[in-house]
Amino acid sequence: EPEVTQTPSHQVTQMGQEVILRCVPISNHLYFYWYRQILGQKVEFLVSFYNNEISEKSEIFDDQFSVERPDGSNFTLKIRSTKLEDSAMYFCASTPTLLGGYTFGSGTRLTVV
């Protein structure tokens, strides 16, 4: 069964550093998402991406965040200058159509020290 692949599974970074979280969505999917889950809390929507542009972003997704689909297969989330409160699990997801079923990746656990 096709999968959404996220790398790395765990990343530790120093406060103030830039991090890039990588995702490879399912190849024929057209809609892409990032979600965040702070430890012990609920999963929160960050951003959706379609047709090479952001279609919606939450208030969490401030100027420190950006997304890109650089080569038609990868979908990346960049955090420019990490803060301690960015420590969380980040999930990538994709869907084939707007109302198609979601497939989530297994997540990247980001730890900011």
Next chain:
Amino acid sequence: AQKVTQAQTEISVVEKEDVTLDCVYETRDTTYYLFWYKQPPSGELVFLIRRNSFDEQNEISGRYSWNFQKSTSSFNFTITASQVVDSAVYFCALSEAQDYGGATNKLIFGTGTLLAVQP
């Protein structure tokens, strides 16, 4: 505004007991989707079910069943004869996207219910 409430923070049961996880949602739309996900200790999100708002039939899949009641805006999840492997956090989620030409179908998650099944 969209909202999903899972009032049960933690539930502890003994193996073979039946357990029901509650989910209440709020939405202004008549067309929406409801989901349940399982998050085991390893952290990934495991899809369990998606139900659209026009389909109020209850669903059964093995030991799992779901009761969707629009009159009470609830989408409850029952595990029959629970097992230790069912121990996880369970999330209910809602999406309101309609195929009107929009380009986002975000999920709104509840806060989750931690289910602990004791042997």
